[in-house]
Structures are given as C-alpha cells and as structure tokens.
Amino acid sequence: MPKIKIKTHSGAKKRFNLTKNGKVKRAHANKRHILNKKTTKRKRGLRAGAYADRTNEAAIKRMILYK
Template identity: 45%
Template sequence: MPKNKTHSGAKKRFKVTGSGKLMREQANRRHLFEGKPSSRTRRLASDEPVADGNLRAAKRLLGR
C-alpha cells in the first residue's frame, strides 16, 4: 500500500511542538498596521494552539 502524502497547505500552516500540540499563526498580522494599535499587533504575533474542534481535521491533514 502506498504512503499517504502530507497536505502541502497544512504543513506550511501548522507547527508541532515537542509535546505534540499543534500550533497556528493568528490572522490580521500581514498588512494595514497603521490602523491597528501596537498592543494588538504584539498580541497577534504569538502562536496559538489549534482549537479542539479543528484538531482532528488538522492532524489528519498532517498525517498524524
């Protein structure tokens, strides 16, 4: 039986931590910074764990 391929879009969007958690980047951190407070852009800079409702689908795309 052939190997399953990892979803190319998913592997660019998710990182797996050492403990096995899936992390994702937050939205609204690409452009139009003049209208956003610095506190908001700093808060959006940190990665966040994938929500429980999306975890199963994300893991499946990564082949885990």
C-alpha cells in the same frame, strides 16, 4: 499490495506544527497588511503563537500526517 501513502496538505504543512504533547500550534491571522490601523498592543498580541482548537485538531493532524 503496497501500502498507499497519504499526501501531506501543502497549505497545512506551512501553517501548523505539532508540539511534543501532540497539540497543534498555529499563528494568528491579520498580521500581514494594513498594519497602520491596528494598535501596537494588538499587533504585539498577534505576534504570539496559539494552539488550534480541539474541534479542529483531528482534521489538521490528518492533513499533516508525517510532520
């Protein structure tokens, strides 16, 4: 029997990346619209990347197996 490949989750592959050390890199939310209400300092902070929480890491890695 051929080995079954698992499909990559389309939404997850657009949102997450893996670092060389195996951490899951993500972007901040709330940076798409209604930007006049937010302060420049807040928007600048949202620009920076972040890492996914350890509790969610395993689930995310399952969704982006081949990345």
